[in-house]
Amino acid sequence: MENSEQSAFTGTAEEILQVAERHMRAGGFDAVSFRDIATEVGIKSASVHYHFPQKSDLGAAVVQRYTARVINAVGAADNPRETVTTRIDRLIGVYRAAMLDDGLICLCCVLGAETLDLPDPVAESVNRFFEQVLAWTTTALTAAPAEPTNTSAGQIVSNLQGAMVLALATKQQDHFSSAAEGILKSL
Numbered sequence: 207m208e209n210s211e212q213s214a215f216t217g218t219a220e221e222i223l224q225v226a227e228r229h230m231r232a233g234g235f236d237a238v239s240f241r242d243i244a245t246e247v248g249i250k251s252a253s254v255h256y257h258f259p260q261k262s263d264l265g266a267a268v269v270q271r272y273t274a275r276v277i278n279a280v281g282a283a284d285n286p287r288e289t290v291t292t293r294i295d296r297l298i299g300v301y302r303a304a305m306l307d308d309g310l311i312c313l314c315c316v317l318g319a320e321t322l323d324l325p326d327p328v329a330e331s332v333n334r335f336f337e338q339v340l341a342w343t344t345t346a347l348t349a350a351p352a353e354p355t356n357t358s359a360g361q362i363v364s365n366l367q368g369a370m371v372l373a374l375a376t377k378q379q380d381h382f383s384s385a386a387e388g389i390l391k392s393l
Contacts, residue, residue, distance in 0.1 A: 215271070219257040221247045227268045231310040234320050235265055235328065262325035265317075269331035272313045273338060276300060283342045284349035291393050293346035294362060297339075298386045301366045305382060311374055315367045339363055347393075357392040365389055 215223055225246045229237045238261065244251040258264035279300045283293060304312055314335040321329045343359035369385030372378075 215257075215267070218247065218249060218253065222254055222257055222264070223268055223271055226264055227272060227313060228310070230265070230268060231308070231313050231316055234316050235324055236320075238264065240264075260325075262327045265325065265328035266331045269313065269317065269328060269335060273331070273335040276335070277338055277342065279303075280342055283345035286349070290347055290349075290355060291390055293349075294343070294393060295390060297343060297346070297362070298366065298389065301370055302382065302386065305370055305373060305379070311370055312367060315370060318367075336363070355393050357389070361392075362389055 222243055225243045226238050229239075229242070240251045240254040240261070244254050247254075254264070258267060280293075280297050285293070301312065304310065314332050317324060317328065317332045318336065321332055324332065340359045340363055343362050347355055347357065347359060347362075365385050365388070369382045373380075373382035
């Protein structure tokens with residue numbers, strides 16, 4: 207999920223967030239170490255703490271930044287010139303880009319699986335990510351009443367999340383492609 211949106215953070219804080227996100231997407235919340243981030247960014251660990259006093263502050267900021275990028279990337283959910291299929295295909299494209307371009311799983315897919323063990327600020331940010339993606343998907347499905355569908359936002363997001371896990375775990379990306387194709391056919 208590309209990094210094209212301007213972040214509220216700049217400079218060193220932005221670098222810290224980028225490194226932390228990559229670590230979390232590759233190994234979960236526990237894969238984040240202030241010392242490792244500091245080494246990779248080329249700063250002292252105290253500098254990471256300066257920008258993000260607690261690991262939960264860093265985790266929540268990473269998730270909030272990621273959420274903003276995803277919502278920005280999918281664009282308007284209710285553009286009257288677009289079909290439901292076009293909108294949902296754009297959502298699929300965001301997930302596909304994360305997997306193919308980045309070679310990593312959706313940040314909130316990883317953290318969602320750990321949510322019971324996450325600090326509250328991080329778990330709440332993950333919850334807000336899913337609420338926003340589900341709300342976007344619901345709007346995308348219902349903004350064109352001439353195109354009724356029996357597919358729910360929850361089914362679409364669940365299928366995309368699960369297909370991404372399966373494709374990356376088995377190193378067979380056609381699992382994702384097959385799920386995406388099935389979603390589009392169900393619309």
